[in-house]
Amino acid sequence: MDPPRIYVQRTLALIKPDAFDKREEIEDIILKSGFIVLQRRKLQLSPEQCSDFYADQYGKIFFPNLTAFMSSGPIIALTLARENAIAHWKTLIGPVLSNKTRETHPECLRAKYGTSELQNALHGSESFRAAEREIKFIFPNSVIEPFPSKGATEEYLSKHVNPTLLRGLTELCKHKPLNPCVTFGPNPSISHISQICLYF
Template sequence: MWREPWPSSNRMPFTKKRKLQLSPEQCSDFYADQYGKFFFPSLTAFMSSGPIIALTLARNNAIAHWKSIIGPVNSTKARETHPECLRAKYGTSDLKNALHGSESFHAAEREIKFMFPNSVIEPFPSREGIEEYLSRYVNPTLLHGLTELCKHKPHNPCVWLADWLMKNSPNKPKICDGVTVEEAE
C-alpha cells in the first residue's frame, strides 16, 4: 500500500490499482497479525486517517523484488543503509514508512483479496506448462499461418497474418452452416 502520491519516476508493472480510504475497523482487520503490539492503535489510526493506494504487482519473485525497492521497514535505518529505496525517500518514521509490502505469498493472497475483493488469484504456470501449451497450441497454429503467408505473399504480411490468426484461432469453435463444430483433441 502506498500512503502518499506515487512518484512518476518509479513506474512498475502493476496489474491493479485502487485508491480507497479504510475505516479504523478495516485497518484493524488488515493488520490483525499486529494486534496486541504497542504500536497497533497508532498504526490503525494513521492508516485510516486518509486515502491509500493499493497496488498489485505481477512478476517473477514479485514479493522479493518489491521488498528490495521499498527497503527496510524502519525509515531512519533505510536512509542510512538503503538511501535510494522508497521508504528512505518517502517515509517519515517507523510507523509512517510510506509503503507496505507483503511478507509472503500467503500474506499477499490474503492482502490482495482484502483490497480487491473481486480478484481471482490464479497460479503462475510452470515453465513446463508454458512450453507444453506453446508446443501444443501456439506453435502449430503459427506454423500453419506462416506457411499460408508464404503461399499468398500478401502486400502487407503483418495485417494478413493478423487477419488469418483471427479467422483460424484454435480457441474459437468453427461454425459450418449454422452448426457449431467442436474439433476433437
C-alpha cells in the same frame, strides 16, 4: 545452456496517509523502477478494515496505533508486477524506518518519505502468500491466477497449438495459393495461419 527464466510476480504496494500528498512522485519512481501497475485504487480504510488487513500484527503493542494511523486518511493501493516484484519492491521501499535507516539505506523510499517507524510512508507485501491475500483484500474482484509452469505450457502447445499449425502449413504447402486469405477463408485455423505467413 538453459534460457534465462523470467518469473513475473505481483505484489501489493500501499502509499500510506503520511505520503499521500507525494503519491504522483512515488508512482513515477515506481514506473521508472521497472514495475507495471496492474491495478490502482484510492480509498480510505476504516479501523475495522485496517484490523483485518493487519491481522498478522494483532496483539503487538503498536497495533492500535497502526490501525488508527492507517485509517486516518486516504491511501493509494497498487498491484505491481515485474520479475521478482516482491523482493524488488521491498528493496525499493527499504526496511521499516528507524533512527539508523537514513544512514544505512539513504536511497530507499521510506528514508525519503517516512518520518517514523509507524509513519513510514509505504507498505509492501512480505511474501507471495501475503501478496495474494492483500491484493484480494484491497481488490476483491481481481482474479489471481498462477502463471503456468513450463511443463504445462509445453503440454498445451503440443496438444492444441502445434496440430493446428501443422495442418495449416501443410495445406499452404500443398496448394500454394496466390491469396491464402481468400482461398482458405472459411477454415478459421488455416485462415489464421495464412495471415501469419503473409505478415512474415
